[in-house]
Amino acid sequence: MILVGNAVVERNLAAGVESEIHVPIASDQDVVVARHKGRALATELGFSGRDTTLLATAISELARNIVSYAGRGEIVLRTTHNSDRPGVMVVARDKGPGIASIEQALREGYSTSGSLGLGLPGVRRLVDEFEIVSEFGEGTTVTVRKWKG
Template sequence: MNNLTVIRIQHELDIVEARQKGREISKKMAFGSVDQVRITTAISELARNIYLYAGSGEITLEELADGHKAGIKVAAVDKGPGIADIKKVLEDGYSTSGGLGAGIPGVKRLMDEFTIDSVFGEGTTITAIKWLRKR
């Protein structure tokens, strides 16, 4: 399967496009409505962070299938300033923009797998996977 969709994030409306693509793909893959909301919320948070902190970047959505299980992989990639303290960013309530500080910790909770790789001054890649539950 491994279909790949790439959405450039440069404008606020790109966040909406990324959400819509995520909803379309998760619906097509037969995720339940609750998981569709989890996936689109995670995509929205990641895209918003790119827009707010890096200025531009991209969201990639990849359909995963290995015969035994299927899922969607969401990657947020930017060449922004990077994250100085990843541990701090993963704390609930921490925010550098005056927001609620629920973004990245929320994405981690909403998805099944989560990795963050950031080099200060070079950029950030956050990858999150949601696996399709057997019904």
């Protein structure tokens, strides 16, 4: 578990070394832990309050999907950067049942769990980059990135 101060983050970025935080997800308590750690990392990088909250909300949704659909998995938080800005990369990974149709799961209003069905399309709107890889029966990995505004 690495939570580093601002100076260290910048040094790591300069050296191309990214800090990485692994949060095991197996219960609703872990959902809260994951979003708190994501918030802390975004704050360290100097994200605005609004972007920090958008990121924390996205992490909350992704972590809850793991608990609801796969039972357990992990959230990995990592500092990242493009040419001119730092950002946070979130990888939500599980070995659950996988998603039969990603296209359907990304459609507004679609849900198989009786929830609002806003999960993935909503998360996509909260972040800058969104990727999903899912193998039916093998698990799901969602990777999102949010850049400092």
